[in-house]
Amino acid sequence: MFPVINLGPVAVQAPGLILLISVWLAITLVERRAKQAGDTRETLSGLVFTALISGLIGARLWYAIRFLDVYLADPIGLVAFNTSAFDLTGGLLFGLAAGFIYTVRKNLPLRPTLDRLTPGAALVAVGLGLAHLAGGDAYGAPTTVPWGIFLWEATRHPAQLYEMGLAGLVLAAVWKLAPANPFPGFLFLAFIALTAAARLFLEAFRGDSVIVAGSIRQPQLAALLVLLAALWMMRQWAPRPV
């Protein structure tokens, strides 16, 4: 675990830095693959940057809306440089909406565009596992397995390493499937389905699960729903037999 990297007087939060590097590598990967396919790579980069910047603004605005009275009394806090005043839901909503609007305005075909972005997303998923390991987040349940790691006052499943390992396998699968993509949108849906399946499996080893209905791990329910939705969409998007 290395949550903070001290560079002289500046303390850099390692998880954030790892995610930034992952996104940069993902954009580079997407651009390179698009170039190989003779695509307009500037448009894809523009899409990613538009979604990212909008996501950041949306995450801060959503957070401020949640605490409207507080931010109306101290509006300067809206632009304060602190990463703990972001809301993930707001960021995702704004990022997705901005990305969708950009796609429509640039006349990008939705399904092939999602396919082209998929290897980048799979790479970011690996980076997310590393970021979790760095920050000690998404930690495992207490265990007696010999490969357990000591974290937060207990020997625990190295859930972050499991997460990185499975994300790496998903990345490898996406890489392998990409050249033989059977129809537009398949690669994206396959990534969503595999990632959801990985989460469904791995959540069983997590020590920080949100529990509902007495003993059910809530993220597993969400993952199963997403997995089934991805499989259903696959059937809808697949070409009909002639």
Added chain:
Amino acid sequence: MTILLESLQNTRRWSALMLAVLGLGSLWIWLSAVSPAALNAKETESPKEGFRAPNFTLENQAGELVTLSDLRGQVVMINLWASWCLPCREEMPAIDQVYRRRAADGFVVLAVNSTVQDSEEAAVTFAESLGLTFPTLFDRDGTVSRSYQLLALPTSFFVDRRGIIREVVTGGNLSESLIESKIEALLAERGS
């Protein structure tokens, strides 16, 4: 890939696959069900969100001993700082403003000076120069810095009325709005 495409085009086969996924997924969820108590995080002391805040007893500038566990039932902000740390100095007025406004609601600030890497005199001089109204505690041997795994200054821990860490903010320049947003929900909760 051909088999996959054929399966996708066969409604009955794909529906069977989805049913199998639903069945196996549900079985796995049932097998991996766990009671919140078994995860046990809340009973363990650790400087991480979801765990009990490591307890400590430190002396304040008036020479009185302050024990964290005695403050159970109140919302506590533990701010680890040093007088030479610029972001620590810059955020102190905002912390003090919020403390003055919300102390009556049960908000407590413990400004733990990392005295092991600072001087007690410099810390007191700084606190007095700003007229800070919350207590400054002295971590003279670094025990609290170690138990809270201090890696960067300032670091703030927001502890709820039950003594559970709900948020850790590493790095400085906390604004009044940020502090208010972190404690608003905690102050609204009932203690136990």
